Amino acid sequence: MSLAGYLSEYSLAEIFHFVQEGNKTGLLSIEPDPGLMRSLSDAYHISFQAGRIMSVTNAHGAERHGLLKMMQQRRWLSSEQVVGLEFQLRSLRQPLGTQLKSLNLVNTEQLTLLFNSQVVATTCKLFEIHHGQFKFNPQASLIYTEMTGLSLTAQEVALLGLRMLKDWSGLSAKLPAPECALQRLSSNPDVRLDSQEFQVWNLALGEISIAKIAAQLGLEIGKVQQIGFRLSSIGLVQEVAIEPSQPAVNQLLEAPPVCVGGGNASIPVSASFLSNLMGFLKKKG
Template sequence: MLRSVLSDFSLGELLRFLEQGRKSGRLLLRPTEQQQTAASSATSEPEWCLFFSNGKIVAATHSSNPKGLQQLIESRGWLRATSLERLLQVRPLTTPLGIYLKEQGILTSEDLQLLFKQQVLTPLPRLFALKEGWFEFSPSSSLPLMEMTGLRASPLSIALTGLRLLEDWTPLLDKLPLATSTLVSAIEGHPPYRLDPQEWQIWEYVNSNLTLEEIAEHLSVAVLEVQKASFRLMVAGLVEEVPKISQEDSTIIEAVPAPIQPPKLLTQQFLQQFLSFLKDS
C-alpha cells in the first residue's frame, strides 16, 4: 500500500507512476479539508476512488455516491434501478456492468463510450485543483464490476481531456508555469498522446529557450492560454518548466581555486644547520 500527501507527489506524477508501472488497484484521493471538518462532510468535497487495471483507468466513483454508474444509466432513461435488480437476480454479474447490459441489448457501444467519459472525466479536473489532500493506493486484482463500463483509457490522456474541458481555472492559477519560464522536453521523440492544436503549437517551441511570454507573442495569444496549455503538457509528463538562462548574463563565473597546501613544519636538523650558518657568517 502506498500512502502519502499530495504535496509530496503531484497528481500528474502519481498518474504517470501508475500508468508507466502498469499498476492495478484502487487510488483513493481525499481533500485534507474533509478530514479536518468531518462534521460538515455534506458540504465538503467527497473522496474519490479511481480504479486501475494494468495502468489504465477503468472506473471512477466517490464515497457519497457508491452507485454512480447505475444512476448515470437511470438518469438517461436507459434502465431503471428496479429493472436492473430483476436482471441481476436472473443472471448474476460476472463481467463489468456496461458489458453485461450491452450483451442484454440494453446499451450500445456508443452508450458505453458516453458513460465512461462522463464517469471518469468528471473528477479529474477537480482533483488537480486540490490544494491539500492525501492519497492511498491499494494494489488489488479486485475491481468494482458494478461501476465499470468495460472500457479503459490512459489516465494521462483522460487528464489532458478533462483539463481541456475545464472552464474555471481559478483554483489552478498558482500551479501554472511562470510566464518567464521556458519549456524543455521530458521525453524522446513525439508525444504519445493526442494533442490539441494549441498544445501542438507550444510543443514546437519546446527546447527553444523562449519564455512562455515570448511564445504567446509569437502565437498572438494571451499568455494565460499558453500557461494553461503548458500546464497540460506538464501534467502529461511531456515537458518540464525551467527558468530561462540568458546567454548574455553578466554573472562572473570563476574557476574553483586549487586548495592551498599547508606550510611544512621546520625540522630540527634544518634549524641546527641554519644556526651554524649564522655563527659562521
C-alpha cells in the same frame, strides 16, 4: 507499491502520470478536505487497469450500485431488471457494461454516454481539488460493478481535466517560470493536442523562454505557463533553465581592461594581451 500523500504536494495530474508511467492497476482514493467544496464532499475512488481509468465512484457508489441506477434513471433498464441484476453483482468478474452488452440490454452508444458522465465529467471536476489526501492501493479489488467496459489513459483524462480548469490559483506554485524554457521529451506527442498546445510544444526546444514563446504566439504569459504545466504533467515536456550564451571572441577583445593579481588595479590586461592569448590557445588546440 502503495502511494499516499497530500494534494497540496502532488497535483492530481502528477499522480495520474505516476500511475500511467508505471502501467499500474489499483484503486486511487481522493478525499477532499472537509467543507472545501459542497459538490465534492465525499471521498472518490478511481479504478485503474494497466494505467487506464476504468471507473469513478464516490464513497457510496459501489454500495448503491451507481451505474445500474444511472441506467434505470435513463429508462434503459426496468426496476425488475435492476433488482434481478443486483443479486448477480457479487460474483461479477468483468465490467458490468461488458456483461450487459453481451446480454443485449445496452449498446455501445449508451455505454459511451455513461462513461462520459461517470468518468470524464466527474474526474475533470476532481481537478479543482488542491487540498486533501490521496492514496493509491495496488492491492485493492477493482469495482467491476461500476465499470462500463470503456476506458481512457490517465494521460488523456489529465489533459482534459486541466483544459477545463478555470481557477489555477491552487497550482500557481507549480507553474513553470516565465524566464525558463520548455524541452520536448519525445519527437511526437502521443496524445491529441489542441492548436495552442501544439504551438507551444512545437517551440519547446529548450532555447526559448516561456515569456518569449508567449510574445511570439500572441498569448498571455500566464496562459503559456498553464499550457506548459499541462504538457509537463503528462510527460511531453520538462522545464529547463536557459544556458547563458558564450561571448564571442570579438566581444572579448573589445571588452574594457580587467584586473588580475588579486584585484590590483595597477596590472591591467590589455586587448593585445587577450589577442595573443587567443592565438596561443588556437595553436595549442
